[in-house]
Structures are given as C-alpha cells and as structure tokens.
Amino acid sequence: MSLLSKTLDRVKPSPTIAMTTKALELKAAGRDVIGLSAGEPDFDTPQNIKDAAIAAINAGQTKYTAVDGTPALKQAICAKFKRENGLTYEPSQVTVGTGGKQILYNAFMATLNPGDEVIIPAPYWVSYPDMVLLAGGTPFVVEATLENRFKLTPEQLEAAITPNTKWFLFNSPSNPTGAGYTRDEVKALTDVLMRYPQVWVMTDDMYEHLVFDDFVFATPAEVEPQLYDRTLTVNGVSKAYAMTGWRIGYGAGPVQLIKAMAKVQSQSTSNPSSVSQAAAVEALNGPQDFIEGNKAVFQRRRDLVVGMLNAAEGVTCPVPEGAFYVYPDISACIGKTSKGGTLIDSDEAFATALLEENGVAVVFGAAFGLSPNFRVSYATADEVLKDACTRIQAFCAELN
Numbered sequence: 550m551s552l553l554s555k556t557l558d559r560v561k562p563s564p565t566i567a568m569t570t571k572a573l574e575l576k577a578a579g580r581d582v583i584g585l586s587a588g589e590p591d592f593d594t595p596q597n598i599k600d601a602a603i604a605a606i607n608a609g610q611t612k613y614t615a616v617d618g619t620p621a622l623k624q625a626i627c628a629k630f631k632r633e634n635g636l637t638y639e640p641s642q643v644t645v646g647t648g649g650k651q652i653l654y655n656a657f658m659a660t661l662n663p664g665d666e667v668i669i670p671a672p673y674w675v676s677y678p679d680m681v682l683l684a685g686g687t688p689f690v691v692e693a694t695l696e697n698r699f700k701l702t703p704e705q706l707e708a709a710i711t712p713n714t715k716w717f718l719f720n721s722p723s724n725p726t727g728a729g730y731t732r733d734e735v736k737a738l739t740d741v742l743m744r745y746p747q748v749w750v751m752t753d754d755m756y757e758h759l760v761f762d763d764f765v766f767a768t769p770a771e772v773e774p775q776l777y778d779r780t781l782t783v784n785g786v787s788k789a790y791a792m793t794g795w796r797i798g799y800g801a802g803p804v805q806l807i808k809a810m811a812k813v814q815s816q817s818t819s820n821p822s823s824v825s826q827a828a829a830v831e832a833l834n835g836p837q838d839f840i841e842g843n844k845a846v847f848q849r850r851r852d853l854v855v856g857m858l859n860a861a862e863g864v865t866c867p868v869p870e871g872a873f874y875v876y877p878d879i880s881a882c883i884g885k886t887s888k889g890g891t892l893i894d895s896d897e898a899f900a901t902a903l904l905e906e907n908g909v910a911v912v913f914g915a916a917f918g919l920s921p922n923f924r925v926s927y928a929t930a931d932e933v934l935k936d937a938c939t940r941i942q943a944f945c946a947e948l949n
C-alpha cells in the first residue's frame with residue numbers, strides 16, 4: 550500500500566519552488582542576486598494594528614475563538630463590505646479563515662464533487678488549479694490574451710461554461726498580471742453569468758485596494774445584484790494592510806455556503822489566530838490612510854518598472870491597473886540564445902538563464918498558465934528595481 554494519497558498525485562509541485570531554491574543557492578554561494586518573486590508588500594504592518602494585537606494579548610485574548618471568526622471581526626467585515634463595496638452582509642454570511650487562501654480552499658472543499666468544473670482564467674494565481682484538484686474538482690482553464698490585456702472576454706467565458714460548471718473564479722486586480730476589470734468589463738461577464746443560473750461566482754478581491762490612476766475597483770455581486778445569492782466574495786488583510794504573516798482572510802456569501810465552509814474549517818484548523826483577528830479588527834475599523842500612501846508608492850514603482858521593461862529588447866509590458874505585479878510578454882526572445890549559451894526555448898529557460906547569468910529572480914509564466922511571459926513583483930525599493938531592470942535590459946540586449 551502506498552504511503553501517499555492518490556489525490557496528491559493530481560497536484561503538481563509548485564513550479565516556482567525550483568526558481569526560489571536556485572536563487573537561494575546562488576545567494577548562499579555569494580552571488581549578487583535580486584529577488585523579484587515575492588508576493589507580498591515590502592512595508593511593515595502599521596503601528597496601530599500591531600498595538601491592537603499587543604493589547605489583545607495583554608487582555609487575555611489568547612484562547613480559542615468561534616471557529617470561523619469572532620463577532621467583533623465579523624462586524625468589522627460587514628461594515629467594510631457596506632462602506633467600500635455597497636454590499637450588505639449579516640455576520641451569519643461571513644466566514645474568517647487563516648488567510649484568503651484558506652477561504653478559497655474551504656469553499657472548494659465544501660462544494661466540489663467529482664466532475665464539477667471550475668472556470669479559471671489564465672494567467673491565474675498559482676494555487677487555484679491545484680486547490681480545485683485537491684478538492685476533487687476539475688479546473689477548466691481559459692487563456693486570456695496579451696491583446697486583451699490578460700482579461701477574459703465575455704465570449705470566452707460563455708464558451709467555457711458547460712453543464713458541469715460549478716464556479717467561475719474571478720480575480721481582479723490579478724496576480725500575476727495586475728490586470729483590473731473595469732465596471733463595464735465586470736458587467737459584461739456578469740451578463741453572461743445571468744444566463745447560467747447553475748454557475749456560482751467566486752471573486753478573489755485580495756488586491757482591491759492596490760489600484761492606480763483613475764481605475765475604480767468593482768466586484769461582481771455589487772455590479773450585478775442579482776448574482777448576490779450565488780457569489781462568494783473573498784478578501785483579506787494580507788495585501789491591503791501589509792499583514793501577510795498574520796494570516797487573516799474572509800469571505801461573504803449565502804448562509805448555506807458559509808455554514809458549509811465553517812464545517813470544513815471546524816474539522817481541520819478551527820479558528821484563525823485570536824491575536825491576528827484582533828489586529829484585523831483594527832485594520833478594518835481603524836484609520837485607512839496607510840492604503841493611500843501605499844498606492845502612491847506602488848504606482849511610482851509600477852511606472853518605473855513598466856518603462857524600463859518596455860525599453861528591454863524583445864519585451865512587451867502592458868501597464869497594469871493594480872496589484873504589484875507586471876507580466877511582460879517575451880515572445881520575441883524565444884528561439885534566441887543567451888550570452889552564456891542557453892537556448893531560450895521557453896519562459897522557464899529565460900528565467901533560469903536570467904537568474905544564472907544576470908542574477909535576477911523572476912517567476913516564469915508557465916507557473917501561471919500563460920507563456921511566454923514572466924512575472925515581476927515590484928514590491929521592493931526603487932533602487933533595487935532600477936538595478937534589476939537594468940540587468941534584465943542587459944540580458945535581453947545580449948540575446949541573439
């Protein structure tokens with residue numbers, strides 16, 4: 550009898566791990582390596598949030614809490630949805646987990662039966678397809694194009710729907726492209742969904758607050774209120790408040806779904822950290838000026854990186870609406886050979902040679918389901934970004 554489960558056979562090991570391991574090895578060997586692969590803000594958590602956590606510890610809030618969130622946090626989440634998204638949820642419609650990641654996972658575990666399909670637009674966040682597989686469902690990946698700036702069209706969505714479709718998984722602004730759907734673009738997708746009442750919407754709004762220029766964030770249940778009864782709206786404090794290590798995410802939707810998700814959590818991890826929940830209450834209820842300050846910094850970095858990457862030979866980098874990633878296309882580099890003699894026959898070969906020869910760690914596009922591209926996370930200091938982009942320019946200039 551084999552030790553490992555058959556379910557695990559369906560899941561791919563993370564293709565990003567090889568790159569990260571390689572970068573660490575080179576660093577350990579004394580090489581000068583710049584990492585542009587981290588998916589987290591480089592800012593520290595704001596002091597008022599830290600203070601709230603310390604106060605919670607001192608007040609003895611160090612015990613188990615209700616399985617899927619304290620009443621105080623659920624209230625704060627309801628207030629956030631009302632204030633920022635015009636969505637009315639009762640605390641009974643809200644569930645809190647250990648990061649947005651657990652919320653997504655709970656939702657799939659609670660709803661997927663063998664044969665159920667989940668439509669996932671590519672490029673996608675690396676975890677989506679494997680979470681669906683772990684939960685016993687079938688990912689149905691639809692590739693968005695560079696021409697449509699990495700956004701799924703309503704026609705593509707409609708063509709992907711089958712009688713087995715259970716969820717449409719939506720993520721705007723997106724990891725890895727930073728692409729944000731305008732209100733009209735969201736409406737065009739929700740119009741399609743209105744014709745298919747069996748399809749539910751899981752919207753991952755994790756990067757809601759990281760949007761630039763005059764882009765206005767829009768979420769499906771607010772854009773099309775008739776979808777409210779079959780939408781799970783997922784969000785969290787990780788990206789907006791620089792709280793990735795605190796592990797708090799949340800979802801809101803119909804009570805039946807929320808209860809089922811809480812059941813999954815009750816028999817797996819139980820409540821998210823009591824201290825982190827107290828911190829999240831302060832993040833949502835406290836002053837919000839941190840978000841605006843962050844946005845300005847990220848927008849400046851985005852402009853710097855997009856400008857420098859577009860100046861690299863063979864690289865086309867669309868300007869994203871949000872998040873802290875860019876996803877340049879490198880079609881024009883494929884088939885060339887690097888200065889070190891590597892044939893660039895894939896985005897993985899590009900990223901590996903870039904790391905080995907010029908010391909910049911990025912994540913290759915195949916990890917996100919759309920090639921040939923690579924993802925740069927610009928959540929790092931301007932000087933580091935300039936250095937990294939200069940190295941990428943040099944690497945591309947030397948391809949032939």
Ligand SMILES: Cc1ncc(COP(=O)(O)O)c(C=O)c1O
Nearest residue numbers: 588648649650674724785787798
């Ligand atoms: C698109 C997207 N969704 C969800 C998450 C999960 O966030 P967390 O579990 O830290 O709340 C991430 C984190 O990288 C993400 O990029």
